[in-house]
Amino acid sequence: MRGARLTYRVSEHRLDGDVHPDEVARRLAGSGQVDVLHSTSWRFEAGRIVLTYVALPDPDPHDATDLDPATGIVSGDDPLSPSPAHVERTAVAAHACRHLAFLRHTDPLVAGAALRQPRLWALLDGFRPTVAGALR
Template sequence: MDPAREATPPPVMIEALLLRHDAAHGFAYRSRTTPLERHTNPDRTARRLAGLVDDDDRHLVHSTSWRATEDGHIVLTYLVHPDPDPAQPAHPLADPHGIARGSRPAHPAPAALALEHVAAHAVRHLAFLGRTDPTITAYLADRPHTQQALSTLPPLPAGQFQEVVLASSAREA
């Protein structure tokens, strides 16, 4: 392997998931991605991707996750709400409850991770913040339809599971 390549960090990509919600259709999202330029703030890059200016306080911009891609990139995902251009086509989020997870304890990444999984994780993350972060709670208070939809999700940190007693565990007790 080339030693110079090993010394070069993997390229970081910034992904903005532009989220919208309406009572009739539920959540929908679209995604925009760009490389993070050297000496550039990732938050500012996410705002730029969404078409927002730095002092825009009408939109929520929050980092929700990261992932590694097969081509060697690190993708830092930001949720942007509401979608600044709702006339653009978006993907419906069929199941914000769906969780992608690895199948083995030492391999946490799921075998197949789709953008819908990333979007569902971001929505659950927002639901958690809406209950725990005063800034996000105040932001959502002005958006009652979104706040109501988020209230249907479990009040857990994104990625945390509720305790479930498995049938085999119950028999052992």
């Protein structure tokens, strides 16, 4: 979050051995003021599965990129191939925001986090709550 703009940044790490992805996400989020850590999506990319987590609020907001709530939903061009050929990081971040906006109304833990960070969640309200590709 930067002023009245929602921002995002990307941290990446390969999974090693039997380390659970949640543990890796916790390490990447650090020991800052993270109130919510949630897995929001997965996709196949360059021969590997990529898991996406969101950590709120951002424990290290430096070098973050602004995120526009008008960022659209991406999908494949064929009903039997739902995955798009390429997914921009901005689309992944926007999907995570829509996912959290939905969870705010369905998950008591996320709803509690929203109460603790009202400015941040007011910005998330700008993203139309949706489940993965179900609503357009």
